[in-house]
Amino acid sequence: MIRRSILLGTGSALPARVVTNAELAQSVDTSDEWIVERTGIRTRHIAGEGETTATLATDAARAALDAAGLEPQDIDLIILATATPDQTFPAAATKVQAALGINDCVAFDVAAVCSGFLYAVTVADSMIRSGAANRALVIGSETFSRILDWQDRATCVLFGDGAGAIVLGAEESADGARGILAAKLHADGRYNQLLYVDGGPSTTQTVGKLRMKGQEVFRHAVVNLASVLTEVMAMAGFVPADIDWLVPHQANARILDATARKLKLPAERVVMTVDRHANTSAASVPLALDVAMRDGRIKSGDLVVLEAMGGGFTWGACVLRL
Numbered sequence: 025m026i027r028r029s030i031l032l033g034t035g036s037a038l039p040a041r042v043v044t045n046a047e048l049a050q051s052v053d054t055s056d057e058w059i060v061e062r063t064g065i066r067t068r069h070i071a072g073e074g075e076t077t078a079t080l081a082t083d084a085a086r087a088a089l090d091a092a093g094l095e096p097q098d099i100d101l102i103i104l105a106t107a108t109p110d111q112t113f114p115a116a117a118t119k120v121q122a123a124l125g126i127n128d129c130v131a132f133d134v135a136a137v138c139s140g141f142l143y144a145v146t147v148a149d150s151m152i153r154s155g156a157a158n159r160a161l162v163i164g165s166e167t168f169s170r171i172l173d174w175q176d177r178a179t180c181v182l183f184g185d186g187a188g189a190i191v192l193g194a195e196e197s198a199d200g201a202r203g204i205l206a207a208k209l210h211a212d213g214r215y216n217q218l219l220y221v222d223g224g225p226s227t228t229q230t231v232g233k234l235r236m237k238g239q240e241v242f243r244h245a246v247v248n249l250a251s252v253l254t255e256v257m258a259m260a261g262f263v264p265a266d267i268d269w270l271v272p273h274q275a276n277a278r279i280l281d282a283t284a285r286k287l288k289l290p291a292e293r294v295v296m297t298v299d300r301h302a303n304t305s306a307a308s309v310p311l312a313l314d315v316a317m318r319d320g321r322i323k324s325g326d327l328v329v330l331e332a333m334g335g336g337f338t339w340g341a342c343v344l345r346l
Contacts, residue, residue: 026200029149031344032094032159032191035087036314037080038301039069039185054177064277068184068302071167078110078119080187081165084310085120088161088189091317096124099191101157102131103148105140105164105306107335108171109133112225120163130157137219138273138334139209140164140306141188145330145342146207152194163189164306171221173233182276183234184302188310206260207342208252215244219335245279245333250286252341253331260343262327264289269322273332274298274308295321305334322346 044067045056059065071080081104089096104117117131130151136143141164148160165187172180195203218240223232249272257264264287272280274297284294295316297308304311309330316322326346333339 025196025198027153027155027194027196028200028203029152029192030195030203031346032193033088033090033092034188034190034310034314034317035084035089035091036188036311037083037087037186039071039075039080041070041072042067043070045181048181052174052177052180054181059181062278063182064299065181065302066299069186070169071185075167075185076110077106077108077165077167077187078116078123080167080185081116081163081189082120082123084165084187084189085124085161085163088191092191094159094191096126099126099159099161100129101148101151101160102129103134103144103160103162105134105136105144106166107135107137107140107305108167116165136334136338137336138275138303138305138308139332139336139338139340140334141309142207142330142332142340142342143209143338145204146209146340148192149204149207149342152192158194160192161189162192163187164308164310166305166307168234168303168305171231171234178238179234179236182303184304186301186304186307186311188307188314190310190313202345204342204344206256207340208256208259209338209340210248210252211336211338213336215337218244218337242276242279244337245275246282246286248333248337248339249279249283249331252339253287253329256341256343257329262343266327267293267329268326269293269295269316269328271295271309271313271316271328271330273334274301274312275303308332
């Protein structure tokens with residue numbers, strides 16, 4: 025028998041406030057036309073008072089549990105991917121655990137920025153396949169608006185806040201045809217200064233602000249995402265043409281289009297939500313996945329690929345059969 029991690033449910037949560045490009049243009053030297061042409065972004069959600077990475081994560085987790093038909097006490101593992109935790113420590117995952125009323129389970133954060141959700145999924149899958157866990161909540165949640173330089177029009181227009189979550193459960197079958205079939209992660213720390221935050225408790229003792237060299241990040245993103253997708257598909261015994269749905273990190277519509285072209289993948293097979301959510305870092309992949317699950321595009325039996333790249337650089341992908 026083959027033990028796999030099966031997707032049982034998805035959920036998401038967004039802050040109440042929606043900020044349009046036109047609203048941003050009132051305080052930043054930009055315009056709706058400029059932002060849409062270069063990024064595809066039209067709106068983003070911005071966290072308000074009382075909305076934090078942990079509260080958004082908790083709401084997304086509850087939605088995923090409802091979709092899975094499970095209670096919080098059914099969960100024995102919580103992994104929260106975030107670059108914007110509520111506190112330096114303890115892990116935001118433990119705040120989610122307490123908010124859900126789970127008395128005891130493994131709970132920790134993963135920090136890999138925009139690739140964080142892929143890293144978290146891969147860790148959860150490894151723990152489930154090994155028998156160390158049976159049902160896992162895997163969450164990506166961010167409040168990037170709180171580390172943005174709102175005077176830097178090149179970065180502040182790109183990001184938004186939100187959370188997405190999935191529930192994974194163990195299933196044993198003779199063929200192992202369903203569930204997470206393959207996953208692959210990468211990192212290359214030589215590119216630290218292309219996308220980073222200029223602060224931290226060990227250096228400046230401040231939170232810092234996000235800094236990015238956009239053109240160089242774009243170039244690496246297209247190459248790395250296409251490469252890891254081809255790599256992980258080969259591991260699972262498929263080719264890119266076999267993909268029913270690609271759910272990529274929602275950084276920039278131009279990156280998504282360029283990656284699809286490089287893979288010769290039809291645009292209609294790529295789930296795109298960057299226009300309404302902007303770049304929500306670790307939350308973007310599970311947010312997009314939840315949208316496509318709930319609107320009926322992704323169905324049982326579909327072959328789905330999740331992929332992302334973020335600061336570090338870190339990047340990765342996984343293949344799953346619904």
